[in-house]
Amino acid sequence: MAGTFIAFGLIAVGVVSILLGNFINGAWFIVIGWFLRNVSEASYQQLLSRSSLEGAKVADLVNRSFEAAPPDISLSALANEYMLAGGQRCIPIAVAGEMMGLVTMGDLKRVPREEWETTSAFRAMTPREKLHRVDVQEDVAVALEIMARENVNQLPVLESGRLIGFITRADVMRLVRVYSELGGTRGTSAR
Secondary structure, eight states, rough: HHHHHHHHHHHHHHHHHHHHTHHHHHHHHHHHHHHHHHHHHHHHHHHHHHHHTTOOOHHHHOOOOOBBBBBTTTHHHHHIIIIIIISSSEEEEEEEEEEEEEEEEHHHHHHOOOGTTTOOOHHHHGGGGGOOOEESBBBBHHHHHHHHHHOEEEEEEEEEEEEEEEEEEEEEHHHHHEEEEEEETOOOOOO
16 A cells, blocks of 8 residues: 555656656656556555465365376377367376376477377376476465466376366466455455
8 A cells, every 4th residue: 555655655756847848857766657657556566465375274275176297198199188178288198007107288399299199198298207396285376376387277286195186377367357346355265
């Protein structure tokens, strides 16, 4: 609130300066005021997001509907059968229920399209060891921090070391949006 008030004050001083003929100083006041207003708005949105995520666990948002693919499936079949037909953006590659890695849209884009028919999911996947993941009992804020820091859109969610689903940035933003529409009152559960 204080930042917004000061920002509008600087913009007003800038407008008055321009009207009095001091164009350069007035323009600077307006630019600084505009910048301060944007910073204060971003800080407010970050505070709102943090408060709406407070106490929410990954377990509240984990999407458990996914289908794993075998490692020997071609990228062409993976894209058609799992991504296009199944609506999955990232596909776990598993053998006997044990996740070996993930194939994401980014992994697909790294392989030239003419090689999709002859390239296996195993060759294109990001191995499990290189994946950023989160435990089901972790706070949602921690998951969002990992996604932002590592620039990923989804994280595999593990329970006792086994994949149980995914949490996405869209899931987290949906929670924040619902929280703000409810006027900032979060119930006992984020579901």
